[in-house]
Amino acid sequence: xxxxxxxxxxxxxxxxxxxxxxxxxxxxxxxxxxxxxxxxxxxxxxxxxxxxxxxxxxxxxxxxxxxxxxxxxxxxxxxxxxxxxxxxxxxxxxxxxxxxxxxxxxxxxxxxxxxxxxxxxxxxxxxxxxxxxxxxxxxxxxxxxxxxxxxxxxxxxxxxxxxxxxxxxxxxxxxxxxxxxxxxxxxxxxxxxxxxxxxxxxxxxxxxxxxxxxxxxxxx
Numbered sequence: 001x002x003x004x005x006x007x008x009x010x011x012x013x014x015x016x017x018x019x020x021x022x023x024x025x026x027x028x029x030x031x032x033x034x035x036x037x038x039x040x041x042x043x044x045x046x047x048x049x050x051x052x053x054x055x056x057x058x059x060x061x062x063x064x065x066x067x068x069x070x071x072x073x074x075x076x077x078x079x080x081x082x083x084x085x086x087x088x089x090x091x092x093x094x095x096x097x098x099x100x101x102x103x104x105x106x107x108x109x110x111x112x113x114x115x116x117x118x119x120x121x122x123x124x125x126x127x128x129x130x131x132x133x134x135x136x137x138x139x140x141x142x143x144x145x146x147x148x149x150x151x152x153x154x155x156x157x158x159x160x161x162x163x164x165x166x167x168x169x170x171x172x173x174x175x176x177x178x179x180x181x182x183x184x185x186x187x188x189x190x191x192x193x194x195x196x197x198x199x200x201x202x203x204x205x206x207x208x209x210x211x212x213x214x215x216x217x218x219x220x
Contacts, residue, residue, distance in 0.1 A: 005126035006039040009058065012172065012201040014123045016062045018184035021075060022089070023100035024118040025182075029175040030105065031119045033127060035112040042109040049107050053133035054116065059126045060096040068094050076151050079187035087146055098125075101133055155181040156214040164219045172201050180207065180214050 010032040013019045020026050033056070035044070048054075071082040072090040085093060102116040114130075158177045165173045184198055192210040195217065199205070206218035 003059075003128050005036060005059075005128060007033050007035045007127040007130070009033055009056075009119065009121040009123065009125040009127055011119065011121055011123040011125070012175070013121075013179075014199045014202075016091075016122050018179055018198040018200065018205075019122055020120045020179060020182060023102055023120045025120075026118060026175055026178040028117065028171045029119065029179070030115060030117055030171070031102075031121065033114040033116060033130065040112045042112060045107055045109050045112065045114070048104070048114070048132070051132040052104055054102055054104055054114070055131040055133055055138075056098075056100045056102060056119070056121070056127055057129040057131070058098045058100065058121060059128060060091045060093070060098055061125055062122060063091060064096055066092055068092055074147070075187050076153065077147060083147065097128075101138075153182060156183050156209065156212055157181070159213060159215045161216065164216055167203065167219050168201060176200055176205065180205075180216070183209070183214070185209065 011019075012029075012031075020029070033054075035041070068085075069092070070085055072085050072088055072092055073079050073081060074083055074088050074090065077083065091098070098121070100120055102119045105115040105117055107114050158180045160173065160177055160180075168176060179200070180198075185196060192208065195206055195208050197204050197206055204220040205216060206220070207214055207216045209215075
């Protein structure tokens with residue numbers, strides 16, 4: 001089976017560093033699904049305005065050549081415990097396929113695009129299919145969720161100085177703070193003096209982490 005993209009995603013994240021590790025965990029993180037090529041046809045969007053959420057089936061385009069293994073080390077487990085790849089949502093998968101649930105903000109049939117909220121996709125990510133999220137079939141309550149049940153994310157406190165905050169819209173600043181609070185660093189990095197850089201919304205965010213506090217020091 002050959003897959004070809006039906007769309008591409010537009011996001012303020014232009015690299016995989018800092019992207020939230022799950023969809024729908026950052027409110028106000030807006031992006032756009034832009035239909036492409038022969039799929040750029042308004043007929044395919046007919047009826048979509050009647051739904052609130054979508055499933056996006058997409059490709060991990062930034063690690064196509066990475067070596068794949070049957071076990072991975074989830075960041076949520078500190079990056080030092082091995083778990084079977086099928087028991088995780090690791091990006092290092094044999095077929096490089098991702099699945100995300102996103103909220104529909106608007107459907108633009110004229111320009112064949114869908115504005116969404118909460119996506120965990122990098123800018124330029126190829127999308128292979130779009131399906132509506134249906135509550136009675138897709139939502140399950142009172143279920144077990146493996147290691148995520150007993151290992152909550154430990155969010156960092158984020159300090160974004162007012163002088164730097166004004167470089168973003170209020171919505172962008174909020175999304176940036178939420179993304180940084182999830183600690184985008186590799187989990188084996190603990191040097192409090194190390195400065196990290198993360199592209200976001202066309203700017204380079206410089207920060208360091210000390211005693212559970214992430215401090216944004218510069219925006220280029």
